[in-house]
Amino acid sequence: MPLAKCLLHSWATLSMVVTLAMPPADGVAQELPSPDGVLGITLGQLAAGDCQMVDLTHALNDKSPFWPGEDYQPFQLRTIATLEKNGVSSKAFAMPEHFGTHLDAPCHFEQGQPTVDEIAATDLFAPGIVIDISMQSEMDADYRLSVADLTAWEQAHGPIPRRSIVILNTGWGRHWTNSVRYRNQDALGKMHFPGFSAEAARWLVKERSIRGVGIDTLSIDYGPSQDFIVHHIINGAGRYGLENIANLDKLPARNFFLLLAPIKISGGTGGPTRLFAVQPKNK
Secondary structure (H helix, E strand, C coil): CCHHHHHHHHHHHHHHHHHHHCCCCCCCCCCCCCCCCHHHCCHHHHHHCCCEEEECCCCCCCCCCCCCCCCCCCCEEEEEECHHHHCCCEEEEECCCCCCCEEECHHHCCCCCCCHHHCCHHHHEEEEEEEECHHHHHHCCCCEECHHHHHHHHHHHCCCCCCCEEEEECCHHHHCCCHHHHHCECCCCCECCCEECHHHHHHHHHHHCCCEEEECCCCCECCCCCCCHHHHHHHHCCCEEEECCCCHHHCCCCCEEEEEEECCCCCCCEEEEEEEEEECCCC
């Protein structure tokens, strides 16, 4: 059985439950990525490398940008054993949960929602779409994705699949190696980078029943946010967020699946995540 069909079985079941509980918007088809594309990838092809796999994860080091909070610290890595001295090479690392490419668990901003270890494995595999707002972000660092942007994307690419992960390509990933530019703080310390709008987040949850959202910046909320309303909307609906995603310029607008592997911290509010996109190999 094809890989995506195998792993998608539980997603399809969940989709039916969601559809029964929440009728779809008028005229919006419930569709999956093309059966002739990503759904045709088999386990054998994946194991043999006969498909395209894009690593969407930034490597971690002490130069990686991080949230400028009082108790946030740079990534730390120290050697605790060497081959020469101990016969084994080993290191220890320390960092905040929300560092590098990471997942925000639903409990991050809302009470009573799942912690990172409570997220079902079936929710860590989903179809993905990418909405490119890099041109708007170039003109306005504080740009926020609008509902109009979402409907324009659907007109060009078709309906956003239910239970998918909606990712914003803001173009901000090109600043990753420059922490000062990535944070983009003004003289008062306020950051400036693009994000989702509250209206777009509500629309995605209510109208498309998305599984989660992602972005190539420090936050799914735009930089100047003080109330983190998008986090509250997404987490309050039991959904997760993905932040600091890499290599979004290597993905198409749709027709790929995402594999998420967040660190499983008991009671954690989130954690560093290895994130992959799987898509058919270009002919």
